[in-house]
Amino acid sequence: xxxxxxxxxxxxxxxxxxxxxxxxxxxxxxxxxxxxxxxxxxxxxxxxxxxxxxxxxxxxxxxxxxxxxxxxxxxxxxxxxxxxxxxxxxxxxxxxxxxxxxxxxxxxxxxxxxxxxxxxxxxxxxxxxxxxxxxxxxxxxxxxxxxxxxxxxxxxxxxxxxxxxxxxxxxxxxxxxxxxxxxxxxxxxxxxxxxxxxxxxxxxxxxxxxxxxxxxxxxxxxxxxxxxxxxxxxxxxxxxxxxxxxxxxxxxxxxxxxxxxxxxxxxxxxxxxxxxxxx
DNA sequence: CACGAACCCTGGCTGC
DNA sequence: TGCAGCCAGGGTTCGT
Numbered sequence: 501x502x503x504x505x506x507x508x509x510x511x512x513x514x515x516x517x518x519x520x521x522x523x524x525x526x527x528x529x530x531x532x533x534x535x536x537x538x539x540x541x542x543x544x545x546x547x548x549x550x551x552x553x554x555x556x557x558x559x560x561x562x563x564x565x566x567x568x569x570x571x572x573x574x575x576x577x578x579x580x581x582x583x584x585x586x587x588x589x590x591x592x593x594x595x596x597x598x599x600x601x602x603x604x605x606x607x608x609x610x611x612x613x614x615x616x617x618x619x620x621x622x623x624x625x626x627x628x629x630x631x632x633x634x635x636x637x638x639x640x641x642x643x644x645x646x647x648x649x650x651x652x653x654x655x656x657x658x659x660x661x662x663x664x665x666x667x668x669x670x671x672x673x674x675x676x677x678x679x680x681x682x683x684x685x686x687x688x689x690x691x692x693x694x695x696x697x698x699x700x701x702x703x704x705x706x707x708x709x710x711x712x713x714x715x716x717x718x719x720x721x722x723x724x725x726x727x728x729x730x731x732x733x734x735x736x737x738x739x740x741x742x743x744x745x746x747x748x749x750x751x752x753x754x755x756x757x758x759x760x761x762x763x764x765x766x767x768x769x770x771x772x773x774x775x776x777x778x779x
Numbered sequence: 780c781a782c783g784a785a786c787c788c789t790g791g792c793t794g795c
Numbered sequence: 796t797g798c799a800g801c802c803a804g805g806g807t808t809c810g811t
Contacts, residue, residue: 502805534787534806558805576804577789595789614788616805632806659782667782668806676804767783769804 502574504640504673505716507558510580514608515553517582518562521602522549529597534575534618544621545570545600557636557672561627569624571632575616583607637669640709645671647703654694661697661705662690663767674709677744678716680772682708684743684753689778690764690771743772753777
C-alpha cells in the first residue's frame, strides 16, 4: 500500500544512491509491468546520469542528464532494494523485474510481486502535461494547500468525502489508509457529503491530512535507517494506524468511550472509522 | 460530468 | 494437509 509517505521515503532513500551517479548496467527481467517498458528502456538508461530524484503524488521521478525522466509507480507491492557498493550481490529473485548498477557499484533492484507498478520514460518538459501526470491535484504537503483549495477540489461532487479523497484529482498521493486515518484524526465521518466539507471542517481535514502524512514520513525516515542496516530494502513500513485494519477494536479516541472501529465498504473499498467520534 | 464497478495481478489467509 | 476461493488495492477503462 505505498501511498505518498512511502513513495517519499523511497525517493529519499534512492536520492542518496542515484543522484549524481551514472547508471552503468540496467537489466530487465520481463517486458512489462502494468504497462510495457518503453522500447529500448534498458539501453536508454545505460550510461545516463541521474541528476535528481523527485516525487509527484505517488510517482517517483528520476531526472536524467539527457532531458528525459524515469517515472515510476510502486503499485500495490512495489519495493526497491539497495545493495551498497561492495556488498554481496543477491541473486535476482522471482519478482525482481529491474536491476540497475551505478558507477559507484550500488545495485538498485525493483521488486513487485503483483506487478501493479510501472516504470517508463517521459521527457522532463512533459512532466506537467503528460496524460499520466497532468490531471493530478495539489500536493497535500504544499504550503498553498489549505481548506479553501480542498473545497475547490471537491466542487461539483455530491458523494461521500472518503472516496473523493482517493481521487488523485482532488488531492495527490492519498490512498485508502491515509484517507481513513485523516478522517479519523479530523473527527469527520467518511460518509459525510463532499458538499458539507467547507469552512473550518475543511481546514480541519487538511490539517489532519498534513499531520498523518508528516508523521508517516518521519516514521518511515527513521525506520529506513534501521531497515537498511538489515537488508537495505526501500518500500513501505509498518506504521501503527489508529483505525485502518482495526475493525472491532475499541476506538483509540479518548473522548468517545464505548466507541468501536467499524468497517464499511465505499466505492468497493474498505473504510475503517468510529461512528461515535467521527460525525 | 460524476461515480461506481470490473479489471489487472499474486501472496496470504480462510474454510472446507 | 491440500486446495479452492476470496481479499487486498492504485489506476485505468468502461458503463450508467
